[in-house]
Amino acid sequence: LAISALIFDVFGTCVDWRTSVAREVAAVLPDVDAFAFADAWRGQYQPAMERIRVGNRGYVALDDLHLENLALVLEIFEATSADAKALNCAWEKLDPWPDVSPGLKELKKLALIAPCSNGSIAMMARLARFGGMPWDCILGADIARDYKPNDEVYLASVRALRLLPKDVMMVAAHNDDLEAARNAGLQTAFVPRPTEFGTAQSTDLVPAGNWTIVARDFQDLARQIKLSKID
Amino acid sequence: LAISALIFDVFGTCVDWRTSVAREVAAVLPDVDAFAFADAWRGQYQPAMERIRVGNRGYVALDDLHLENLALVLEIFEATSADAKALNCAWEKLDPWPDVSPGLKELKKLALIAPCSNGSIAMMARLARFGGMPWDCILGADIARDYKPNDEVYLASVRALRLLPKDVMMVAAHNDDLEAARNAGLQTAFVPRPTEFGTAQSTDLVPAGNWTIVARDFQDLARQIKLSKID
Numbered sequence: 001l002a003i004s005a006l007i008f009d010v011f012g013t014c015v016d017w018r019t020s021v022a023r024e025v026a027a028v029l030p031d032v033d034a035f036a037f038a039d040a041w042r043g044q045y046q047p048a049m050e051r052i053r054v055g056n057r058g059y060v061a062l063d064d065l066h067l068e069n070l071a072l073v074l075e076i077f078e079a080t081s082a083d084a085k086a087l088n089c090a091w092e093k094l095d096p097w098p099d100v101s102p103g104l105k106e107l108k109k110l111a112l113i114a115p116c117s118n119g120s121i122a123m124m125a126r127l128a129r130f131g132g133m134p135w136d137c138i139l140g141a142d143i144a145r146d147y148k149p150n151d152e153v154y155l156a157s158v159r160a161l162r163l164l165p166k167d168v169m170m171v172a173a174h175n176d177d178l179e180a181a182r183n184a185g186l187q188t189a190f191v192p193r194p195t196e197f198g199t200a201q202s203t204d205l206v207p208a209g210n211w212t213i214v215a216r217d218f219q220d221l222a223r224q225i226k227l228s229k230i231d
Numbered sequence: 232l233a234i235s236a237l238i239f240d241v242f243g244t245c246v247d248w249r250t251s252v253a254r255e256v257a258a259v260l261p262d263v264d265a266f267a268f269a270d271a272w273r274g275q276y277q278p279a280m281e282r283i284r285v286g287n288r289g290y291v292a293l294d295d296l297h298l299e300n301l302a303l304v305l306e307i308f309e310a311t312s313a314d315a316k317a318l319n320c321a322w323e324k325l326d327p328w329p330d331v332s333p334g335l336k337e338l339k340k341l342a343l344i345a346p347c348s349n350g351s352i353a354m355m356a357r358l359a360r361f362g363g364m365p366w367d368c369i370l371g372a373d374i375a376r377d378y379k380p381n382d383e384v385y386l387a388s389v390r391a392l393r394l395l396p397k398d399v400m401m402v403a404a405h406n407d408d409l410e411a412a413r414n415a416g417l418q419t420a421f422v423p424r425p426t427e428f429g430t431a432q433s434t435d436l437v438p439a440g441n442w443t444i445v446a447r448d449f450q451d452l453a454r455q456i457k458l459s460k461i462d
Binding site: 061063112114120121122124125126128129134135136137138139142143160161162163 | 292294343345351352353355356357359360365366367368369370373374391392393394
């Protein structure tokens with residue numbers, strides 16, 4: 001197994017966005033159900049990106065989509081926020097899962113590491129500081145000016161590293177993200193995050209494809225890649 | 232002085248490209264004058280970018296321009312390289328000046344830090360690993376698909392951070408780079424590198440403009456920014 005770079009989904013795969021956003025919401029809007037609010041906010045995520053993916057809207061960074069979506073969700077919850085822009089920065093303060101920071105340090109010894117997220121460079125840079133994620137560079141939606149799972153996002157990220165798709169591995173907790181990456185020619189690693197959507201989560205609990213690697217967490221992923229290089 | 236991000240010129244300002252490229256050249260082409268070769272290679276740098284700046288050629292990453300320029304310089308020196316692509320990677324193995332790695336660690340505590348170089352994301356990511364430069368993200372030519380000193384490179388870098396030009400400081404050893412950055416609305420810091428072009432260097436020895444900060448080295452820059460925040 002020869003990999004020159006590992007690129008990562010971030011929301012869900014690296015960070016526990018749901019608990020973290022709910023924490024920020026609870027601090028600012030004490031009267032709403034913070035988890036329901038976080039879920040509703042995230043619920044607007046795919047539809048907002050879909051308009052851009054299909055070409056009905058030019059590229060708009062996720063920071064701006066989040067702010068538009070926040071206005072919708074505040075309306076649904078009949079809530080008002082004195083400073084919506086400040087609340088929007090909740091997406092820059094997301095806790096990584098416990099294995100992520102130590103795991104990335106191990107993985108960085110083996111290959112280039114970079115986020116390939118739908119988040120912007122600005123969001124990813126601030127999130128990396130908050131969560132101790134030692135990326136070599138930031139790839140993803142802003143580089144491609146498009147949103148995953150459109151294949152241009154994976155391919156633009158691979159090109160930015162001046163590598164071939166087969167030399168790059170996409171790491172994600174979501175089977176659809178890996179399917180799109182594999183269709184673009186990348187290698188794939190599935191790392192389940194069974195509580196991303198809460199304890200009743202029913203999706204993405206197991207690998208749904210024949211991925212290159214299935215790992216328990218980022219430290220296990222580092223171990224498996226190391227072993228495959230020795231073999 | 233309120234700065235949210237510091238963006239850096241890299242060739243000359245962060246790294247001693249001349250000594251480092253000459254070292255790689257000497258290892259591969261023992262019969263040529265390695266410093267003369269490095270100077271000739273770098274001599275093709277501005278003309279190659281100029282065609283792109285003025286719109287006579289679409290954006291081509293600096294890695295590719297370096298490789299084209301290498302072919303020209305090999306011809307001039309009547310030399311041949313068995314593996315020109317490997318020699319081209321000399322530009323990914325450039326020693327930082329001694330103050331750069333410790334200075335960037337200090338500066339990173341004060342603001343976001345990122346290269347705003349004419350080098351590509353791929354080149355900058357590999358160079359950062361080689362030289363221990365702990366960037367938050369990589370900005371510059373690849374983001375803008377244009378070359379400095381065209382103002383789009385500074386402005387696209389500022390936009391990628393979702394900041395205003397006045398909240399970003401350009402750090403460079405070259406007065407023309409700072410002049411272009413200031414014209415784009417950025418703050419400026421001059422750090423002289425009096426031996427970038429060798430001991431007989433006659434350019435950029437002193438600040439040629441009224442820059443926001445003039446610092447001896449990156450550690451001095453960190454001290455001056457810290458002091459200005461306390462005032």
